[in-house]
Amino acid sequence: MERKFNMQGEWINSSRLIVMLQMFLLTFTISETMNRCINEDGLTTIFALEGEYARLRCRVCNGSTPLVMSDFQTHGFTITWFKDTYEGGLVELLGKTGRITFEGSLLEFWPATVNDSGRYNCSVFNGTHNIMDQKKLSVTPINEGCYNEEIVFSWSGIIGSSTELYCPKMDEYRNNKEDLKWYKDCQKFVHKGSSLVFKKLNKENAGYYTCKLSFEHSGVQYNITRTLNLILKEPPFKPELIYPLREHVEVVLGESRTINCTVIAGNRKKSQMQLSWRFKDSHLTNCNQEQSVCQDSKRAITKENRTYVVSPLVFTQIKEEHLNQYFNCVFVTSKQKANGYIILQEKGKSNVHGIVELLISIIVVLIIVAIICVHFNVQIVLCYRDLTGKDETLGDSKEYDAYVLLLKSDETLHSAQEEQQFALELLPAILEEQFGYRLCIFERDVPPGGASADNILFYINNCRRLIIILSKEYVDDEYSSTYELMTGLHQVLVERKIKPILIEFKPIKSTKSLSESLQLVLRSKRTVKWKGSKSVFKHSYFWKKVRYLMPAKGGQLVNHSQGNY
CATH class of the missing domain: 3.40.50.10140 (Toll/interleukin-1 receptor homology (TIR) domain)
Known part of the structure; x- marks a missing residue:
């Protein structure tokens, strides 16, 4: 019996030792985690508008959650909130009713005033270890409308594209996001929901968008608002051949003439594009003194905040062999290709070939239309x-x-x-x-x-x-x-x-x-x-x-x- 009792006592002592060891390891782990994470977190500033609801949450680590803080309390840790005074001391915030309340890791303002601005410290203490987390609350008055320029979030979009606006800094209220109301310039109601979607942005969509969450507490309605400034930019345009397209140029035999093939460069550099002239399926060579027609080196020109690249086609002397011939300007990048042409015509002489082509085209179109009308007359009527x-x-x-x-x-x-x-x-x-x-x-x-x-x-x-x-x-x-x-x-x-x-x-x-x-x-x-x-x-x-x-x-x-x- 004595041996049995000793074995039972030893078993009880061993159980207590294991529990104490687990408590020590948990305390040590929590303490080390808090000490390590507090250095990574730094000072967080919470912005609020005067007269609206605001809250601060004690977060020892960026990854902490209310569940973790509750776990701290379960194992003997207490959470206390303090506010820094101008003299550098700390004032404890007591009481759980009134305009400023705290419950566990949450400090709430019903509502916040400008005088509430300042630094707040939460103390996590278990009798041995005391870890402090610091937050800054900045309460600003509303100058005009429903927002203050100092706490407006920026959001950029491109005209012609789609975008989706999310109400910023609203993760604390994820269960109530569907109740958000969206206003433009404080007055025009535009949407209700967790986000505001634009399928295709246009210039009129630019402006200030305010998302507002309203709820009731102790018979009083409180608001939380965030404002975004939607800034729209012009879409980046692709390089484009703007001259020549299909041009007929009147000239005088024997004269000299320079015709520029012009491309609007967009956001591409001159070296990223090929621009050259072709005559009778062959590239024209660079200019020298012996040639009657050649192409000069391409160059960049800036005009009205836009960059143009030109490739000059130089006629030192226009000859009859140049008339009524196609001179093609070919524009090539890694993603696109385009070409245009010019046809030289002697000044004062009509382009019989062009007129004949036009008349033939008109006749063909009329014949096709007549055939369609006759064949599908019943269906058309x-x-x-x-x-x-x-x-x-x-x-x-x-x-x-x-x-x-x-x-x-x-x-x-x-x-x-x-x-x-x-x-x-x-x-x-x-x-x-x-x-x-x-x-x-x-x-x-x-x-x-x-x-x-x-x-x-x-x-x-x-x-x-x-x-x-x-x-x-x-x-x-x-x-x-x-x-x-x-x-x-x-x-x-x-x-x-x-x-x-x-x-x-x-x-x-x-x-x-x-x-x-x-x-x-x-x-x-x-x-x-x-x-x-x-x-x-x-x-x-x-x-x-x-x-x-x-x-x-x-x-x-x-x-x-x-x-x-």
Whole structure:
């Protein structure tokens, strides 16, 4: 039992020794860390505006956090704040209520005044070691607006680029950054959020931007503001060839002339660019007394705060062989290449070659435009109608947009099922339901007993177009004719009250058997040919041509949900 007791006592003593050793190592480590880091940290100045909330945090090391300071307190370290007096002494800040409060490592001012400016020391003490951290608080009054020039942060940007402004010195309030309000020149509210983004800067964006964080404490609202001065600079421009581009120069034979190839240098040096003249695909040599044309050494010229590099092209004597020839100036850097040219023309003589080239170019352009207009005439007209909302149906007092006439006879009636399905189903499904037209179809809209001559004439006169559906069966039928057709064609050809649209539903090899009236309609180029499955969809050329021949109607209904047409 005695041995067992001794072993237990030895175990307890060993445990205490280990705990004491851990406490010693922790104290030593903290002390050494504080002593080492305090020398690296130096004096930190906190700026604040008079009347706003301000805070100082005791940081023994740049990497310290409130968690570390709490750890100090857990192991017997106390934190005390002092303020330096003018006499060089220290005054302890006591109390945890009132305008100046402290809680652990944080010293707060509710609000800060100019008299609060000065040096503050926080003491971290555990009875043996005492480490001091020093902060400086600078409280400045607001002269005008909402900021003081002495505590404005600068931010630079380049015109035309993007940038993002962050509210400076707001790491202490990272959980409240989304509540920041941004103002320009103290008055104009521009944004709410942790940062202010400019996708493309322009000159008007320059100025003072103030970010403000507001919160409530003991029933009183306090503000924290930071102000940035956004300074914008002109973008660095690339070197650019400014002369010659495509120049025609009038000269007199036998005279001397110097023409400068000029480049605006930007931020590049003269040695970083190549500038030379070429004639007939060869570099011109440097000038000497025996040459009639040569290039002189390039040189830099400063004008209006900009640097220009010029390469002179020297004609000691202009000869006829120099006329109407290309002299090219070639400009090369590591990232770009450009060239321009001059053409010498004898003074007083017109440039026939240039005029011919210009006329040919104009003629070619006109031909291309004419081909495009002819080939895409239907699409161009429909596009114009859609853009302008043109409506030809206003004020004409007509009820229908088109009268649909299916040519058939008793002999061809049994073989015209496809034509009837087209006229009675597909045609109204596209023109009425998809494009908002209103059709008059005899078989559908004329009531029983209304097929008299007067009624047919009434319905045709009440329409803006006459759609005639023509098929091979009708052409082959020698006895086919209808009163509707005769009446409609009379209105088309004689009285010209209605315009025709002839739909060739099935190919017709010969039109000689057609009546003269139908042949006249065919020659009017108001014919549309049905091409079976290729013409079913509403965006096919067939329906575009039909719409082109139909009257323009503003606000047409286009039903995109009908996927089958």
